[in-house]
Amino acid sequence: MTEAADRGHDNPIRVGVLGARGRMGAQVVQAVESSPDTTLVAAVDAGDDRAGIVDAGAEVVVDFTHPDAVMDNLRFAVTHGVHAVVGTTGFTDERLATVREWLTPEPGLGVLIAPNFALGAVLAMRFAEQAARFYPACEVIELHHDRKADAPSGTAAHTARLVGRARAAAGLGPAPDATTSELPGARGATVEGVRVHSVRLPGLVAHEEILFGGTGETLTIRHDSLDRSSFMPGVLLGVRSVLRRPGLTVGLENVLEL
Ligand SMILES: NC(=O)C1=CN([C@@H]2O[C@H](COP(=O)(O)OP(=O)(O)OC[C@H]3O[C@@H](n4cnc5c(N)ncnc54)[C@H](OP(=O)(O)O)[C@@H]3O)[C@@H](O)[C@H]2O)C=CC1
Ligand SMILES: O=C(O)C1=N[C@H](C(=O)O)C[C@H](O)C1
Numbered sequence: 188m189t190e191a192a193d194r195g196h197d198n199p200i201r202v203g204v205l206g207a208r209g210r211m212g213a214q215v216v217q218a219v220e221s222s223p224d225t226t227l228v229a230a231v232d233a234g235d236d237r238a239g240i241v242d243a244g245a246e247v248v249v250d251f252t253h254p255d256a257v258m259d260n261l262r263f264a265v266t267h268g269v270h271a272v273v274g275t276t277g278f279t280d281e282r283l284a285t286v287r288e289w290l291t292p293e294p295g296l297g298v299l300i301a302p303n304f305a306l307g308a309v310l311a312m313r314f315a316e317q318a319a320r321f322y323p324a325c326e327v328i329e330l331h332h333d334r335k336a337d338a339p340s341g342t343a344a345h346t347a348r349l350v351g352r353a354r355a356a357a358g359l360g361p362a363p364d365a366t367t368s369e370l371p372g373a374r375g376a377t378v379e380g381v382r383v384h385s386v387r388l389p390g391l392v393a394h395e396e397i398l399f400g401g402t403g404e405t406l407t408i409r410h411d412s413l414d415r416s417s418f419m420p421g422v423l424l425g426v427r428s429v430l431r432r433p434g435l436t437v438g439l440e441n442v443l444e445l
Pocket of ligand 1: 205206207208209210211212231232233234251252253254256260273274275276277301302303304305341418
């Protein structure tokens with residue numbers, strides 16, 4: 188039996204939420220309160236004292252804050268022996284290396300950082316990684332609500348990294364592109380050699396298309412989060428699994444064993 192299965196309503200996992208009044212944080216608060224094997228012990232937002240998380244005896248902290256705040260929050264959690272599940276974006280390879288260093292003296296502690304907690308988004312990334320070596324060209328389009336702070340999205344950047352690395356491993360060179368003249372930005376940003384385009388519109392939630400082009404055909408992989416509830420099963424799975432995953436885990440695909 189897994190540790191997660193041992194935790195029920197008589198011994199729920201004690202969870203603190205950082206960014207608790209934000210779009211995602213408010214949903215996480217509800218999800219944690221509604222799940223029989225988790226209990227909310229602290230809800231902290233900007234301006235609140237995050238020491239409340241430690242004082243309340245949280246075992247796991249969930250962070251949906253801001254790329255500028257997340258590293259400081261994470262260091263706080265690790266220093267105080269609290270496991271962390273992080274959805275906040277902005278993680279570069281350098282940031283991930285720093286988190287690994289922080290965890291070195293804390294061998295029992297787990298941190299899960301996932302660019303996207305929606306099942307379909309995780310599957311779309313895996314499918315894109317699998318398709319990458321078969322097509323000479325790939326571009327990513329991400330579409331989000333107009334209140335999003337960062338571009339490109341963490342999911343799009345992660346997808347492009349996975350595709351770019353799979354292309355390099357397959358020995359594929361740069362994608363064919365005859366463009367010699369362009370308005371700055373017209374061809375998007377480049378992540379690991381893959382073009383990424385960002386759309387921001389009211390009415391959208393979180394959407395991604397990965398487009399592949401080849402001989403006489405295209406393949407489009409598309410995922411749509413139509414509501415933020417789409418992220419909650421993944422967040423709760425992360426909370427349950429981080430307790431038995433010491434060290435740094437990047438991506439929900441590792442928890443799902445895809
Ligand atoms: N991995 C995933 O599946 C998903 C990831 N995200 C990511 O999550 C992050 C948050 O998104 P979203 O909820 O839409 O953003 P919001 O701006 O709605 O929420 C962020 C909240 O965090 C608060 N905050 C800022 N700094 C701190 C801090 N140091 N300590 C505690 N709280 C803080 C903000 O307060 P204030 O407004 O006063 O600054 C705000 O209430 C983004 O990086 C986004 O990309 C979003 C959806 C899914
Ligand atoms: O800000 C958002 O909304 C989202 N952020 C994450 C990202 O940047 O990839 C995940 C999802 O796309 C929603």
